[in-house]
Amino acid sequence: MSGNREDGEQDGASGTLLEVACDESGSDGENLTGGNTDVFAHGSVSLSVASAAAAVREIRDRIRSPAEEYKANHLLREKHRAVLEWLLTPEGPIHGRARVHLMEKSYFVVERTVGLLLDGTSEAPDLFRAGRGTFGDDGWRAFLEAANRLLRVRDNGDPVAAFYGTVDALRRAYPGTRAAEFLGRLAATRARAEAYRAGFLAGPPLIPVLNPLLPAIVRTAALWSGDGRPVRLVHDRQNMLTPDRIAWIEEAARRAGVALAGLRLVVARDDARVQVADFLAGIARKIASDELNRRGDPALTALLRPYVDPDSVWGDARSRARLAAPVTG
Structure with missing residues (x-):
């Protein structure tokens, strides 16, 4: 990050305030295992409005498409390499x-499942590599889909029965494995899963467990406020970011010791900084997905x-090596 005042810094009551513009790519709501994308990306830039506008103009001059609004797909075309x-x-x-923060959606499902049912996410990498390596493509996909159904708010069937039926079937098919050991622990959590689903009878939760956007925003704020200075985020307007959820983001950041000074919503086409963040998020999601799929x-x-x-989880070899490292604690 540049220390140049030109790059988004403003004077604030508690010192220099850094304003960072953000956008996402790859949002499929709560359908993380059967949507159109397999990676979620949250991009952010610390640029002045003038610098961002100049970058957008330069991209338009180089690409020369008649499109009124440019998106990452323009840059991803081979002729614009x-x-x-x-x-x-x-x-x-x-x-x-x-x-840019990247998250492989299948890993996010595992992390959220472990967090809900086993009181914490520290074992998610272990289950992720053990399950994927043991169950084969079809078995692993069945587990992920059942977990996704269990956690998502809207499901017309019996997601609890489907999840624990899948867990039991995989345990029987792969006895004695490390993966089956994890499933044995999950098999004992049915009462917790039932209570989780019963909570939806009072209405959908404020913070959907399976939506990666909200924790990604908190993580983005942490990335930019690492030196302790306050950061204010400017984000593309979208329905998920209601006032109550913005309040949750700000409180979650405070609890994590992140100096988030606020979150302001704008229309992307009216803020060149958000447009550049959108370019980065879309480009990064595509590159990460290509890596993930070899x-x-x-x-x-x-x-x-x-x-x-x-802290990203994506198809890059370094990320994979981190997931493959022994898990302690």
């Missing part, structure tokens, strides 16, 4: 001034890597 590389290189307009472009992955939050 040079423009995409320019944007991400150290010589580009966002280097050192942008971050069709990655090494050059683009290398260009993206400096922007990626180190």
Whole structure:
């Protein structure tokens, strides 16, 4: 992050206030296992309005599409590869001034399932690698889909029965494995799952367990306020970000020791900074998805890597190595 006042810094009552613009890519609501995307991305940039507008103009001049509003897909077309590389290189307009948090959706489902049923997420990496490596593609997909159904708010069937039926079937099919050991622990949590589903009778929860946007915003604030200075986020307006949920984000940040000075919503087309954040989020999601599905472009992955939050979970080999590391505690 640059220390230049030009790059989004403002004077605040408690010192220099950093204003950061954000947008997301890959949101499919609570359908994390059967949606259109397999990676969620939350991009953020610390640019002045003037710098962001200049970057958008430069992209338009280089691409020369008649489209009224540019999106990441314009940059991802093969004929515009040079423009995409320019944007991400150290010589580009966002280097050192942008971050992106990436989350593989299947991992998010596992993490949320473990967090709800087993009181904490520390065992999620262990279950993730054990289950994927043991059950095969079909078995692992069945587990993820059943977990997704259990956690999502709206489901017309009996998601509790479906989840524990899947858990029991996989335990019987793979006895004696590390993965089956985890499933044995999950099998004993049915009462907790029933209580979780019963809570929906009073109406949908304020914070949906399966929506990655809200925790991603808190994480983004933490990335930019790492030196202790306050950060204010400017985010693309969307229905999920209601006043009550914004209050939750601010409180969650406070509890985590993050100096979040506020979250303001804008219309993306009216703020060039948010447009640039949208470019980064969409580009990063596509590159991460390609890596995840073993069709990655090494050059683009290398260009993206400096922007990626180190706590991200995505298809990059370094992220995979972290998930494969022994879990302690």
